[in-house]
Amino acid sequence: MTKQVYTDYFFDEPAFNTHDGGYVPLVAPDTPQNALAIPPLASPDSETTNEVSYTVTAQAGESQLLPGKKTKTWGYNAELLGRTLIFRDGQHIHVTLKNQLPELTTFHWHGLNVSGPIIDGGCHAPVYPGKSSDIDFTLHQQAATTWLHAHPCPSTAEQVWHGLAAMVIVKDDHEDSLPLPHNYGIDDIPMVLQDRRFHEDNQWDYRADYDPDGVQGPTAMINGTINPYFDVTTQKIRLRLLDGANRREWRLHLSDDLPFTQIAGDGSLLPEPVEMTHLMITCAERAEVIIDFGKYKPGDKVVLYSDDVPLVEFRIHDYNPDTTELPEHLLDINPPAVDPTTLIRHIVMSGMDESVALDGKKFNMQRIDATQPMGQAQYWDVTNTNTMDGGMVHPFHVHGTQFLIISRNGKAPYPNEHGYKDTVGVNPGETVRLLVRFDLPGVYMYHCHIIEHEDGGMMAQIESYDPNLPRPTYKLMDMDTLAKAFAAERGIPVSELWMAGMDSYEKMGMKM
Numbered sequence: 221m222t223k224q225v226y227t228d229y230f231f232d233e234p235a236f237n238t239h240d241g242g243y244v245p246l247v248a249p250d251t252p253q254n255a256l257a258i259p260p261l262a263s264p265d266s267e268t269t270n271e272v273s274y275t276v277t278a279q280a281g282e283s284q285l286l287p288g289k290k291t292k293t294w295g296y297n298a299e300l301l302g303r304t305l306i307f308r309d310g311q312h313i314h315v316t317l318k319n320q321l322p323e324l325t326t327f328h329w330h331g332l333n334v335s336g337p338i339i340d341g342g343c344h345a346p347v348y349p350g351k352s353s354d355i356d357f358t359l360h361q362q363a364a365t366t367w368l369h370a371h372p373c374p375s376t377a378e379q380v381w382h383g384l385a386a387m388v389i390v391k392d393d394h395e396d397s398l399p400l401p402h403n404y405g406i407d408d409i410p411m412v413l414q415d416r417r418f419h420e421d422n423q424w425d426y427r428a429d430y431d432p433d434g435v436q437g438p439t440a441m442i443n444g445t446i447n448p449y450f451d452v453t454t455q456k457i458r459l460r461l462l463d464g465a466n467r468r469e470w471r472l473h474l475s476d477d478l479p480f481t482q483i484a485g486d487g488s489l490l491p492e493p494v495e496m497t498h499l500m501i502t503c504a505e506r507a508e509v510i511i512d513f514g515k516y517k518p519g520d521k522v523v524l525y526s527d528d529v530p531l532v533e534f535r536i537h538d539y540n541p542d543t544t545e546l547p548e549h550l551l552d553i554n555p556p557a558v559d560p561t562t563l564i565r566h567i568v569m570s571g572m573d574e575s576v577a578l579d580g581k582k583f584n585m586q587r588i589d590a591t592q593p594m595g596q597a598q599y600w601d602v603t604n605t606n607t608m609d610g611g612m613v614h615p616f617h618v619h620g621t622q623f624l625i626i627s628r629n630g631k632a633p634y635p636n637e638h639g640y641k642d643t644v645g646v647n648p649g650e651t652v653r654l655l656v657r658f659d660l661p662g663v664y665m666y667h668c669h670i671i672e673h674e675d676g677g678m679m680a681q682i683e684s685y686d687p688n689l690p691r692p693t694y695k696l697m698d699m700d701t702l703a704k705a706f707a708a709e710r711g712i713p714v715s716e717l718w719m720a721g722m723d724s725y726e727k728m729g730m731k732m
Contacts, residue, residue: 225479229471229500230634232647234610237469238527241609244436246415246529249447251286256448256532258405259387259412262303265316272311276302276368277318278325278347278384285446289421293444294321294382296368300444302386304410305368307332309392312358319347323709324372324702325379328619329388330504331366331486331642332359336620336662336684337694343373343585344663344697349709360659361622362488362551362640363395365410365460365506373585373679374699374721374732375706377466377671378426381435383444385412385464394551395489399544401458401510409450409457412464413501413531414441432573432724433612434467434503434670440531449533452522455542456512457534458483463501466671469613469645472499472531474511475523481546484508487622487640489551494636502615502645504669507636510546513539551639555624556597556657565590565598565656569614569646569668569678570605574724578667582677582730586696589680593687594661599626600654604646611648614673618642618656619664620684626653643669658684663694675721677730699732 237243265273281299282290296302307313317327328341337344339355347353366388370379387410401407417437419425429435442448463470474480474497482494486506493510501507513536516522520536571577579589592598600623604614622640625633629650637644646652658664667679685691707714725732 223495226494226496226635227498229498231500231613231645235613235648236471237467237612239610240433240612242431242433244417244438246440246526247438248529249439251447253447253449253533254445256450257443257445259298259301259304259410259443261404262297262305270310270312271314272307273314274305275316275318276327277320278327278370279320280322283444285441285444286418286422291418291422291424294379294384296384296386300383301412302368304387304389307359307388307390309359309361309363309390312356314354314356316352316354317347318352319349322349324348324705325370325384326372328369328371329366330369331364331622332388333361333621333659335660336664337696340619340662340664342371342619342665343702346372346697346702346705348705359390361390363392364390364487365462365484365508366390367462367464367506372702373583374675375719377435377675377720380464380671381424381426381466387412387460387462389460398547398550400483401454401456407454407457408460410443410460410462412443412462413470414464415439415468416441426720427718430720432672432676434672436467440526440529442532449535451537452513452534453537453539455514455539456510459509459511461501461507461509463503463505465503467503469500469502470526472501473497473525475525478511478522480509480511482507482509482636483546483550485636485639486642490636490639491551491553492549493546496636502613502643503671504615504617504643505645514542553624553638555655558597558599558655562596562598565600567600567602567666568605569602569616571678572606572612574676574727576668576673576676576678576724578678578680581680582725582728583667583679586698587681588663588683590682592656592658592682592684594658594684597655597657600656601651602646602654603651604648606648613645613647615643615645615669616652616666617669618666620660620662621656621658621664624655626655628652660684661686661692663696672720675719676724677721
């Protein structure tokens with residue numbers, strides 16, 4: 221039977237970011253091509269079969285991104301972005317977090333099932349300049365492409381824009397056993413999709429580019445490379461795609477409308493491979509796809525586009541024929557049962573620009589907005605009320621867990637959404653039903669992942685608790701403490717402090 225090949229982007233076209241009043245279109249670079257940078261693997265401090273230790277250092281540096289002056293950038297154990305960390309299911313992991321930046325930061329493990337709020341690394345776990353912090357956790361989750369990024373509200377967007385983002389790959393025995401590309405940097409390629417605007421002397425100026433609906437730039441930057449090419453030396457390659465942009469959606473397709481196969485989403489393999497010619501990912505989403513170059517010969521070129529702008533040129537070289545076939549079934553998905561007496565949680569994402577809110581409120585660090593017993597499965601109905609001028613897609617993210625998408629407006633989710641996820645794009649006027657369960661106790665944030673929207677208050681907190689134990693008391697950060705720290709580090713009075721998101725509160729007459 222012929223397999224179906226999907227040829228559209230699934231999402232509602234009137235809500236594409238191309239319709240935004242502040243949309244910044246990508247422009248094909250006119251600079252020389254560069255080999256695609258492959259983030260090196262992080263070296264463990266120590267490793268045994270069951271344990272591994274890493275040191276992750278947030279640091280400032282300079283990167284040669286364009287001809288001329290180097291760009292001032294931040295990274296993890298790197299000048300820009302970061303070295304890729306490899307974790308295994310069942311492994312006990314120790315990480316020393318070091319901050320060599322001039323201001324405080326946090327280390328958020330986006331997509332990892334870890335306890336909150338400290339290990340999770342949101343706004344409640346600052347590491348101050350010149351200081352370090354140690355975290356320990358035992359990881360229990362399926363193979364996935366996750367990532368690490370800064371999350372110091374309300375400066376998350378600016379720090380990610382500076383470059384604080386890195387891939388974190390989770391491995392397990394099941395994924396190892398499948399006939400998939402596994403050779404990192406050769407046929408298993410991380411690909412962080414971002415965009416930037418370059419100002420005088422090739423520098424980034426976040427405040428000059430600030431837009432409360434999300435900062436964008438006209439230049440695509442792939443793994444920190446401008447105008448990249450990749451030398452293809454195997455018939456098939458696996459791309460681990462991450463939308464690491466503050467705002468931009470990526471609508472991806474290959475030249476010749478070459479089909480490719482999605483095998484995984486955010487938090488797991490898909491149950492079955494999905495063949496397609498077009499793929500849209502929203503902010504913070506991940507997708508693993510396999511491209512088969514079997515019909516091409518050495519010297520040919522295949523281009524990956526977003527809309528009509530080239531992102532990466534694949535240069536075909538000699539390769540050995542690869543006759544392996546993907547299994548028709550990749551992963552068993554066993555949804556947890558929901559007690560029919562459990563109430564459905566209703567969540568509303570509303571507003572644009574400075575008016576963004578979640579459930580009609582802006583985020584408060586010390587407010588717990590919801591609770592859910594640990595281990596209890598619950599349906600969450602997440603609604604995007606934006607409809608004016610076509611509205612916009614809001615990517616909804618939950619910390620500390622992976623959920624299943626049950627339906628979109630009562631209908632089946634998109635064909636490539638049947639695995640575990642932690643981020644889902646919600647169309648304007650749409651309600652997406654999620655099946656959510658927390659396996660660890662803690663305080664977790666959930667929010668829109670247009671990063672300026674979360675900084676601007678489209679965020680809330682939920683406490684997962686063990687119903688058989690006394691409820692713990694969490695020491696939660698407050699905005700005044702963070703603001704004073706940022707101001708002191710920048711050598712200015714608090715009254716002169718500006719951070720992304722502050723305008724959204726002030727223009728709504730609210731205190732952060």
